[in-house]
Amino acid sequence: MSAAEQTEVIVIGGGIAGAGAAFEISRTAKVVLLERESHCGYHTTGRSAASFTENYGNGIIRRIVLASRAFLTEPPAGFSDYPLLSKRGMITVARSDQLDLLQQELETAQALVPSIVAMTPTEAIARVPVLRADYLAGAYIEPYSMDIDVNGLHQGFLRGARACGAKIVTNAGVTGISRQGGQWRVETPAGTFLAPRIVNAAGAWGDEIAMMAGVRPIGLQPKRRTAFNIPAPDGVSIADWPLVNDVGAEFYFKPDAGQLLVSPADATASAPMDAYAEDIDVAIGAERLGQATTIEVQRVSRSWAGLRTFVADGSPVVGPDDEVPDFIWLVGQGGYGIKTSPALSRVCASLMAGGGLPDDVARQGVALADLTPRRLRIARLQKAFAS
Ligand SMILES: Cc1cc2nc3c(=O)[nH]c(=O)nc-3n(C[C@H](O)[C@H](O)[C@H](O)COP(=O)(O)OP(=O)(O)OC[C@H]3O[C@@H](n4cnc5c(N)ncnc54)[C@H](O)[C@@H]3O)c2cc1C
The missing domain is CATH 3.30.9.10 (D-Amino Acid Oxidase, subunit A, domain 2)
Incomplete structure (x- = not known):
């Protein structure tokens, strides 16, 4: 049996959410991204309408889209060979x-x-x-609604993450998650991985991953x-x-x-x-x-x-679990996960590192309480008390 591989952060899911998170987190930490399929982007990310509109989704989504536009208009040097946005209306x-x-x-x-x-x-x-x-x-x-080059964005995230030392492992469906000596132990057919923190970017499977880890699900509905x-x-x-x-x-x-x-x-x-x-x-x-x-x-x-995939209030869920803070959620992007990915990836990396919302995201009027998984538990408790 080969030894478990040690890393600092395990990202589960290789769609746009996991790729974006790996891109941002790998600037400061050693990352392994685990994807169940033989290539990243097989599920929802590879099936979108590739539209960037600032006028679709609830108010939180729209503000996160506004905070994503600058990255998509002017990505970092070398990120993509072609513009990520093109004119559509x-x-x-x-x-x-x-x-x-x-x-x-x-x-x-x-x-x-x-x-x-x-x-x-x-x-x-x-x-x-x-x-x-x-x-x-x-x-x-x-x-000024645009088309997004989804593949260009997704591959740019993955390429950038690799350039910072991240390891992308495909055919690595997570089958078990346990705690071992203050770390997560994650089992896959491609090997076993250890890390103090997990980012759950498993899209429709986000609640399944939580339950594997002994974390309470948040009510994701694909x-x-x-x-x-x-x-x-x-x-x-x-x-x-x-x-x-x-x-x-x-x-x-x-x-x-x-x-x-x-x-x-x-x-x-x-x-x-x-x-x-x-x-x-x-x-x-x-x-x-x-x-x-x-x-x-x-x-x-x-x-x-x-x-x-949505939660009850239609906003994404990003940040450490309130009961298990080494388990970081990045799910619930609904029909907006491509166009919001630049800002949500930065939010995820910052909250995971113990920081707050990036300034430009906060300036758009987004608050931590809009994104935290805790809001869903509070809403459920309020509903239970009211009934
Ligand atoms: C028809 C359609 C049109 C859309 N149009 C737009 C649009 O115009 N603009 C826009 O911004 N958004 C759009 N969206 C929404 C957007 O595509 C999603 O919000 C986004 O792709 C979600 O990305 P994700 O990474 O969270 O999920 P996914 O791409 O589904 O990635 C999750 C990954 O987790 C992996 N995974 C799951 N379980 C495990 C496990 N146990 N172990 C390892 N890996 C696992 C899966 O294999 C998958 O690759 C559209 C969606 C659809 C369906």
């Missing part, structure tokens, strides 16, 4: 029965992102000519979201179309490598698993697309699904 559309909601959402959006402005249906149709005039009653545009590609409409240039998003969260579509990516914006509760697209969700997406646009879906070239 995002139009939010509404039917006549959704106009009140559109107005509310516009006011909320403008409070944080003043560049978001209302547009007329005619202006929206000029940008995306397939939108139906008899469907569209109102719209607004977020002009929700399946479906996406599919269809060919671009004949004779139409789609490259400059913005992402089009329905204000009622019933669908969205955007250009994707010469095709259209369409999603029914589903959120079906799921166990942690290798998620796949159900035919019914693809059919719902095609139907909603057909109601809002002149596109009739004839052929789906690819479909997939991923798990967006």
Whole structure:
């Protein structure tokens, strides 16, 4: 039997969260990242819509996105060969029965992102000519919403972590976690690892990892979201179309490598698993697309699904466990984990080291209490007392 490998921090999970955490933590500590699959990014990270919008998710998420923009716009030298963000824009559309909601959402959006402005249906149709005039009653545009090069960001994190001495171990699904002499002992098929601290970045499996470690779970709920590609409409240039998003969260579509990516914006509760697209969700997406646009879906070239994982209040969970402080959470990023990863990785590294929130994140109006796992236990206690 080979000896257990000693390190300073074990990061569990090689999606964008674990990669970002390894990148930040490896600047000051020796890191081993353990990923169960044969390559990092196989699960939710490899299945996103690659969108950077400052106008999606709750107020905490939006503020963390604002704190992530500078890194994505100007990553450290050598981080990536290509820009991580490219111009896309995002139009939010509404039917006549959704106009009140559109107005509310516009006011909320403008409070944080003043560049978001209302547009007329005619202006929206000029940008995306397939939108139906008899469907569209109102719209607004977020002009500086972008596409993210997810692979570039993920690989940049991993490459940067390796350059600082981190070890990335794949085919290393964690099967057991125990305490040994004040350290964590983590068992995997690729070997046994010892470290005083663990970062739990296991996405949909975050509560399973906690339970393995004897830490109380926080109520993570994975929700399946479906996406599919269809060919671009004949004779139409789609490259400059913005992402089009329905204000009622019933669908969205955007250009994707010469095709259209369409999603029914589903959120079906799921166990942690290798998620796949159900035919019914693809059919719902095609139907909603057909109601809002002149596109009739004839052929789906690819479909997939991923798990967006949430806790009850919809905000991420970052920082040391309040009962077991050597166990650090970095989970619950929901549908926002790519665009928030630069700031959340820094938050994770700072809180793990006993510091506070990075200044720029705090300046955006995010507080420790918004992210700590403790808030979930307090909320549960308050609910129990109230009932
Ligand atoms: C259709 C769709 C569209 C999306 N669009 C966007 C978007 O436009 N913008 C955006 O910002 N976000 C988007 N998201 C959300 C984003 O993809 C997620 O928030 C993010 O990928 C979560 O990253 P993660 O690292 O936490 O999880 P994952 O990528 O799932 O990584 C967790 C990793 O942990 C590993 N793991 C689990 N258990 C173990 C174990 N026992 N041992 C070792 N490893 C283990 C898993 O194998 C996995 O690789 C979208 C998601 C979906 C599904």
